Each structure stands twice: as structure tokens, then as C-alpha cells.
Amino acid sequence: MADKDTEQKIRQAFTNAVPDLRDSILSDCKTQKGAVIIMTDTNKKTLWTRRLAGIAAAFVLLIGGLAGFQVYRANYSVASTVSLDVNPSIEIQVNKKEEVLAVNPRNEDAKIVVGDMDFKGSNLDVTINALIGSMLRNGYLNELANSILISVDNQDPAKSAELKERLADEISAALKTGTFDGAVLSQTISADPSLKRLADTYGITLGKAQLIQQITEQSAFYSFEDLVPLSINELNLLTESGNLNLANVNSLGTASDKAYIGEEKAKQAALSHAGAAADKIARYEIELDFEHGTMVYEVEFKCEGFEYDYEIDAVTGAVLKSGKEPDDDYIPPQADNGSSSQTGGSSSQSDSSTQQTGGNSSPTDNSSAPQTDNEQSQNSKASYISEEQAKSAALSHAGLSAEAITEYKSKLDREHGVMVYEIEFKCEGFEYDYEIDASAGTVLKNHKETDDDYVPPQDGGHHSSAENGNYIGETRAKEAALSHAGVSADAVYDYKSDLDSDDGMMIYEIEFKAGSYEYEYEIDAVNGSVLKYEWDEDD
Amino acid sequence: MIICLTSANDSGGEPDSSRLDRCLLGIAGEDSRALAELYDCTSASVYAFALSILKNTQDAEDVLHDCYLQIYAAASRYQSFGKPMAWILTITRNLCLLKLRERSRTADIPPENWEPYLETCESASPDDRLVITECMKLLTDEERQIVVLHAVAGFKHRETAKLLELPLSTVLSKYNRAIKKLKNHIGKEY
CATH class of the missing domain: 1.10.20 (Histone, subunit A)
Structure with a gap:
């Protein structure tokens, strides 16, 4: 038995023996x-x-x-803190009588806005009006970026809510007098130490920290850090576009997207890249989103048997990412069959997936089908995807059709505390090994290796394992390992090899025994160099 | 012959670091779903490591519980991106050492009672129980911790050496000796 099997057994044993404290921990937290x-x-x-x-x-x-x-200390202590965020972030502290105690600019832009104005002792409304005026004059609020966030922090929630509403209306009215309509977000803040820490770490106001936190809670796609550099206008756009429903944030007006090319232009850019005609597409969806530090339009549509997926830069209109895959639900028009693979797409298209479009029985659309009757089904709650769906997820990831595979096995299992489908099958000289998240249907783990039992079809005569694109092939990897070990090929027994990816690099893992020693090698699959070796007395 | 039956070869049980980092960020924002996800990904490693130090299922369970409360309280201070698992297991280790100190004061807790719980643990198969029992009986404390960190938490030996404050060469040789012992025993009984 190999070390790895032993490790696997140990892992399995401990994983299964963990007491389930999840709920108790959550409720304690x-x-x-x-x-x-x-x-x-x-x-x-x-x-x-x-x-x-x-x-x-x-x-x-x-x-x-x-x-x-x-x-x-009613007159001197801070009763409420009001913060204004546009991109300049300003904090205003007032006492019970709403007289300003201090105005703190929180970033460089804010210092410009505040300038040398001294607000000490003035009324809160006056102060806010002056600050808004200064933001307009300095061009921080304009047609392109019209969103402002007001956050109110007062010990008394009723007072906070009242102040928040009054200020939101006032600011909204103040902005209407300009040449554009403003968008005002308003919220009350619960002074919570962890939020305070976040705000301090990133040098932003509590208000902005709370807004970002709410967005990240609603949408798993963004991390807090990603969103910090965005302006309130951009955050507001994300919220609107993602239809996020932020509790305790009130919104007046709509955020301006005039700085961006607009949905129509983004759609044109995607269609012309795909070479698809606007009247042929279906299921068109567009959403403004934030990815890798840029605002993008995410465009999705279907056209003649394919699903397209684009990311268009929201400022320049450049195509940042494009994806095309066969649409399993597609039924080609009756009149002219076989036309499904003739779209004018320009992206590359692998053979195997084209054939999938042809005659596949579309396993994805029977989501309502009854659960397959395997031994695990008593465990499977309604929230898990069906075994068929897991199978099709694995197949589409591998780019294979259901007919091409053999020795298919699947099992619902628990790994690292997550329910997964373990799926194994073989196809044309390779063994595939997948773990599919049983709740989300995503591919958690995939593994492909050469199948030693595989006998290639008689006629073709092509050798399976050595033909993997740019890799040196298993034979050469073996030679490299043997010559490094100084062992001749006929002295070797218990030989195993495996093409694997390790830290993003493709390697051949080679194990063999010779004499009374056991050898383990890792050979770079591209240039054949020995990356790692180990030998040990065989017991 | 089928080589390498399972997915054991892709970097062991190590949940991917960026996912854990995301969870920790979420927890810092007091998102309880992120905590639940983190628990799902890492509880096996935390529990196994705690058990390997404490050799007492009740204590290990306490540490498992307290560890996540600490993570929850401290997540906003977590900075070292890229090494979330090491951070989590350092917390685990500190809690275990606290527990050991506490135990030496009270001394009325029997030091090694991992068996009674295991017998009632329904999620573990008889084979699983056997593997854990062998780990407990055959290995020294250090060997057990080294094996668990590598096999369950997916640590590189280098990382293990750092966490346990041992020289790398010691970790390597102890690991090899330990896995050999286990292989002989577990192997035979199957």
C-alpha cells in the first residue's frame, strides 16, 4: 500500500469523526x-x-x-456623527443641539472640499449645504458621478433615523437645483467595533465601510478590499445593477452611468465580436459589474446553439473576456438540420463539444427528474443537485459527450464537510476523476490521468498517453527518472506513473522499485527535468 | 492497473487558500455564512490536530468550539494573506496548549480517553475508528501531530516544521517513520 493511500485513510477517518459543532458555534458567535x-x-x-x-x-x-x-457635557460631547461620502469622505460631529463640533476630512479630496472653511458652532444644515456646494464647485459631484452617501450615527436609533431622512431630503433637494439629478443613499450606522477596525484599516469612513460590507454580504462575488477604491457612484451602480437589496440603506434617485459606454454599446461590442446578428439572439442578459479592478458589462446570450459570455470594459468598450460553449438545451430548426455547428463564431471550438451539440440528450434540463435510486439517495436532501446534473457538470468540464465515456461511477459523499458527488469515468485512454459540489453543482476538484488498461482502437494505431499536447510523454519521463536513478529499465518493478498538475504545473509523478529500493520522482511534463526525487529502502 | 485510486495526490486535504481568505474576510464582516463555510472546510483539520495533541475527545471538542469563536473574534485582524490554514492551526495549537496547562492544574481529567467517544461516533465507520485508534496508540505525540498536519491539513513538511517549531529534517524523518508504522498496521488489517 502506498503512503498516499495511508494518508488518504487517515484523512478520511478524521474527517468522518469530527463532531458537528457547526450550529452551536454559529449561534454562540x-x-x-x-x-x-x-x-x-x-x-x-x-x-x-x-x-x-x-x-x-x-x-x-x-x-x-x-x-x-x-x-x-451635553454641549460639548458628540451626539451624532454624520458622514458624507462621494469620493471625498467627510465626517461631521455635532452635539445634541446639532451644532457642529468638528468637521474631519478623511481623505485628500475631502481636504480640498473643506478648504479653509471653519464650521465650528454652525448649524448642521448650513454646514452640509456649504459642503455640497463645495463638492459641486470642485467637480466631485457632476453628471457623470452623482451619488452621495450620508451615514448617521447616533446612540438613539429613532433620532438617527429621523436625522437621516431629513438630511437625505435636503441634500436631494440641493442637488436638484443643479443641471443634473443626484442619487442619495442614506443609512444609519451601528457603531460596531469590527466595522470601526475595518474603516480604520482602509482609511475610509464608517459609513462607506458599512455600505461595502452590506454589498459583500449580499453578493459573494466581491471582497471588501476590492470595493474600497470605488466611489459611491460606482458602488451605487453595482447595487442597482445587481438588484441588491441592502437593508437599512435608503436610496433616492438613480446613479449616473453616463461615464460608461452604456448597455446598448456594450451589447453591440459583444455581438460584433461573436459575429451574431442582433435578431438571432435569445436569452439576452446584461449587467454592470466590477471585476479585477474595472467596471465591466457582463453580457450573456444564446445564438444558434451556442451560449456566449462576454465581459466588456465599461469605459473603453473593449472585449476583456469572451466565452462560447454549446447550448445543451438547443433544438436546431427542423427544416435544415445539421446547421447547428455553422454559426459564424470566431472563438475557438473544440471538436468534442461540437459533437455534443449534435446528438446529446441534454442531461441538464431534467432537473425535475426523480433522484436516481442509488444507495446514497436516502442521504440526499432536496437541496442537492441530482446525480444526472453532477454527471453533466463533469462531462461538460471535461468536454466529453455522455456516449463517449465508459466505466462511469458516481457516489454521493462527504469531503471536508461538504457534500460532493464523486464521479469517475474513462474516455479514450484517460481516467477522469471529479468532485462536484452537491449543492452548487460546481467542479471542486478534477483530475485526469492516463488509463493503463486502455487498448487503443485497432485501426488508428495512435498511442494514447504520449500524445498529450506539449508534454514530453510518459515514456520520456520514465527514461528521465530511470537515468537519474541510474537504474536500467529491466531492473524496475512495481512501476507507476501519473500525469498530474501540482501548483499549476504539469508533472509526471513516477514511482517504481528496483533492487531493495523504492523511488519516487516528479518530472516536469514540459521539459523533462527532474523536479523532485526521493528514494527509500523498500520494506 | 489503476494508478492512485483517489484524488489523494492533488495536494491532500488542503482546502484552497484563496477560498479560506475569502471566508475570513467575510467573517471579519460578521457574515455567519462565511463562518459556516470556513467551518465546513477546516473543521476536520482543526479537530484532528487538537485530538492529536490532547488525546482526549472531550477536550478536542472544546478546542474545536473555542477555536472558531476566536477566529470569529479575530478575523478582522487577520492579515497574512496566503497562509490562512497556518493561522487557523496556530490558534488551534495555542488553545490546546492552554488546555494542557489547565489540565495539569486540575489533573482529575483522565489524560487519554479518546475511545469512548469514538465508539459512539456514528459518522465514523469501523475502519475509520481503527485508523484513528492506531494513530493514537502507535505514534508518539510529535509523530501524530506531524502525520495529521500533512495528511489531514495538507501542510507541506516545511510548514509543519514551522508550526511545531521543529527542524525540517526531524519532521521528515519522523513522518517517514510514522507513516511506515501505520502502513504496516493499517495495511495488514484490511
């Missing part, structure tokens, strides 16, 4: 988050709860102390 601690958790750990209770008591005392203190 929720408890930890709120200021009010509800001790519903029964089985867990006096130590923790006691500690939490201590913290809570201290917290209550602290808040109480602060509140008492504030009575004395």
Missing part, C-alpha cells in the same frame, strides 16, 4: 456579537458563558457611565 447576551446555549461550557457574562456586565457599566457623563 451570534450571541457574542449582540450587546444583549441570551444564554440559550445549554451544553456549552461554563467558562465561556461566565466570561461573556463578565464582559457584558462591564459593557453595561461602561455604557451607563458614559450616559451619565454625557448629561453633564
Whole structure:
């Protein structure tokens, strides 16, 4: 038995033996988050709860102390913090009477906007009007970028909400007098230490941090860090375009997308790249999105048996990414059959997937089909995809049709705590090995290796394993390993080889025994150099 | 002959780092789904590592629980992008060492009682239980930790050496000796 099998067994054993604390941890974390601690958790750990209770008591005392203190300092202590974000980010602190205590510019742009104006002691409304005026004059708010975010932080939620609404209306009205309509986002902030840390780390206002956090919570595609450099207008566009429903953010007006080429132009760019006529396409979808630091239009459509997928730069209109794949649901028109592969697409198209379009029985569209009756099905909850869907995900990833494969096996299993379909099959001299996420249907792991049992068809006479594109072939890899080990080919027994990708590099993993030694090699599959070797006494 | 039956050869059980980084960012933003996802990807490694140090399922379970609460509390301070697993297992190790110290004070907890729980653990097959039992009985503490870090958490030996503060050569030789012992025993019984 190889070391790897032993490792695999160990991993499997521990993975299966993990006690399931997931829910208990989640509920404990929720408890930890709120200021009010509800001790519903029964089985867990006096130590923790006691500690939490201590913290809570201290917290209550602290808040109480602060509140008492504030009575004395009503005129000087900060009652509310209002922040304005456009791209300049400004924080305004006011006392209970809404007199300004301090105006803090949070970035370079903000310093320009504030200039040498001194707002100390002035009324909040006056201050905000002056700041908006300055933003307009300095060109931070204009036709191309018209969004502003107001965030209000006050200990009293009712007061926060009231102030927020009043300011949003005022600013919206102030912007209407210009030559364009503004878009105002407004929110109240819960002063939460983790948010504060985030805001400090990235040097942004609490308000912007909270907005970004809400967007990242709603949409798994963005990370906090990605969104920090975006302006409020861009964030607002993402929210509108992704139809994100941000709790506790109110929105007035629409964000301007005039800085971008617009959906129509993006569509044209994609169609002309695909060589598809506008009247032939179906299921057209477009969305403004943010990818790898640029605003892009994501365009998707179907046309004559293919699905297209584009990313168009929202400013320049350049095609950043294009994808084309056969549409499994496509039924070619009756009159002229066989025309399905004749679209004028310019992207490359592999043979195997073309043949898939021809006669495939489209496994994807029977999502409503009953679960296959394998032994695992009692485990499978309704939320998992069917085994058929998993199979088709694996096949489409491999670019193979269902007819071409042999020795198909599938199994619903738990790996690293996630339910997966383990799918194995063979096709034309290769063994494929997939793990498909049973909830999302995504390919989690894939592996392809040469099939030693494979006998190539008689007529062709082509040798399977050595023909893998740019790789040196298994024979040459073996020679490299043997000559490095100084072992002659006939002294070798228990020989195994495997084409594998390691850290993004294709390698041949070669294992063999000779004499009383066991050898393991990793050979670069492109240039044949020995990357790693190990030998050990055979036991 | 089929070479290498399973996916064991693609870098072991190591969940991919960028996914974990994303989870940690999500947790820093107090997204409980991100915490759930992180738990799903990493709980086996955390538990196995804790068990390999503590040799007591009840204590290992406590550490498993506390570890994620710590991660939740500390995620916003997590900075070292690219090494999320090392960060998580460092937390695990520190909690285990705390636990050991606590135990030496109380001393009334029997040091090695991993068997009773295992017998009632339904998700583990008899084979699984056997493998864990062998790991517990056959290996020294260090060997066990080294094996678990490599086989379950997918650590490179270099990373193991760093976490356990041992020289790389020691890790390598201990690993080879340990896996040989296990191979003989586990192999025979199948």
C-alpha cells in the first residue's frame, strides 16, 4: 500500500469523526456579537458563558457611565456623527443641539472640499449645504458621478433615523437645483467595533465601510478590499445593477452611468465580436459589474446553439473576456438540420463539444427528474443537485459527450464537510476523476490521468498517453527518472506513473522499485527535468 | 492497473487558500455564512490536530468550539494573506496548549480517553475508528501531530516544521517513520 493511500485513510477517518459543532458555534458567535447576551446555549461550557457574562456586565457599566457623563457635557460631547461620502469622505460631529463640533476630512479630496472653511458652532444644515456646494464647485459631484452617501450615527436609533431622512431630503433637494439629478443613499450606522477596525484599516469612513460590507454580504462575488477604491457612484451602480437589496440603506434617485459606454454599446461590442446578428439572439442578459479592478458589462446570450459570455470594459468598450460553449438545451430548426455547428463564431471550438451539440440528450434540463435510486439517495436532501446534473457538470468540464465515456461511477459523499458527488469515468485512454459540489453543482476538484488498461482502437494505431499536447510523454519521463536513478529499465518493478498538475504545473509523478529500493520522482511534463526525487529502502 | 485510486495526490486535504481568505474576510464582516463555510472546510483539520495533541475527545471538542469563536473574534485582524490554514492551526495549537496547562492544574481529567467517544461516533465507520485508534496508540505525540498536519491539513513538511517549531529534517524523518508504522498496521488489517 502506498503512503498516499495511508494518508488518504487517515484523512478520511478524521474527517468522518469530527463532531458537528457547526450550529452551536454559529449561534454562540451570534450571541457574542449582540450587546444583549441570551444564554440559550445549554451544553456549552461554563467558562465561556461566565466570561461573556463578565464582559457584558462591564459593557453595561461602561455604557451607563458614559450616559451619565454625557448629561453633564451635553454641549460639548458628540451626539451624532454624520458622514458624507462621494469620493471625498467627510465626517461631521455635532452635539445634541446639532451644532457642529468638528468637521474631519478623511481623505485628500475631502481636504480640498473643506478648504479653509471653519464650521465650528454652525448649524448642521448650513454646514452640509456649504459642503455640497463645495463638492459641486470642485467637480466631485457632476453628471457623470452623482451619488452621495450620508451615514448617521447616533446612540438613539429613532433620532438617527429621523436625522437621516431629513438630511437625505435636503441634500436631494440641493442637488436638484443643479443641471443634473443626484442619487442619495442614506443609512444609519451601528457603531460596531469590527466595522470601526475595518474603516480604520482602509482609511475610509464608517459609513462607506458599512455600505461595502452590506454589498459583500449580499453578493459573494466581491471582497471588501476590492470595493474600497470605488466611489459611491460606482458602488451605487453595482447595487442597482445587481438588484441588491441592502437593508437599512435608503436610496433616492438613480446613479449616473453616463461615464460608461452604456448597455446598448456594450451589447453591440459583444455581438460584433461573436459575429451574431442582433435578431438571432435569445436569452439576452446584461449587467454592470466590477471585476479585477474595472467596471465591466457582463453580457450573456444564446445564438444558434451556442451560449456566449462576454465581459466588456465599461469605459473603453473593449472585449476583456469572451466565452462560447454549446447550448445543451438547443433544438436546431427542423427544416435544415445539421446547421447547428455553422454559426459564424470566431472563438475557438473544440471538436468534442461540437459533437455534443449534435446528438446529446441534454442531461441538464431534467432537473425535475426523480433522484436516481442509488444507495446514497436516502442521504440526499432536496437541496442537492441530482446525480444526472453532477454527471453533466463533469462531462461538460471535461468536454466529453455522455456516449463517449465508459466505466462511469458516481457516489454521493462527504469531503471536508461538504457534500460532493464523486464521479469517475474513462474516455479514450484517460481516467477522469471529479468532485462536484452537491449543492452548487460546481467542479471542486478534477483530475485526469492516463488509463493503463486502455487498448487503443485497432485501426488508428495512435498511442494514447504520449500524445498529450506539449508534454514530453510518459515514456520520456520514465527514461528521465530511470537515468537519474541510474537504474536500467529491466531492473524496475512495481512501476507507476501519473500525469498530474501540482501548483499549476504539469508533472509526471513516477514511482517504481528496483533492487531493495523504492523511488519516487516528479518530472516536469514540459521539459523533462527532474523536479523532485526521493528514494527509500523498500520494506 | 489503476494508478492512485483517489484524488489523494492533488495536494491532500488542503482546502484552497484563496477560498479560506475569502471566508475570513467575510467573517471579519460578521457574515455567519462565511463562518459556516470556513467551518465546513477546516473543521476536520482543526479537530484532528487538537485530538492529536490532547488525546482526549472531550477536550478536542472544546478546542474545536473555542477555536472558531476566536477566529470569529479575530478575523478582522487577520492579515497574512496566503497562509490562512497556518493561522487557523496556530490558534488551534495555542488553545490546546492552554488546555494542557489547565489540565495539569486540575489533573482529575483522565489524560487519554479518546475511545469512548469514538465508539459512539456514528459518522465514523469501523475502519475509520481503527485508523484513528492506531494513530493514537502507535505514534508518539510529535509523530501524530506531524502525520495529521500533512495528511489531514495538507501542510507541506516545511510548514509543519514551522508550526511545531521543529527542524525540517526531524519532521521528515519522523513522518517517514510514522507513516511506515501505520502502513504496516493499517495495511495488514484490511
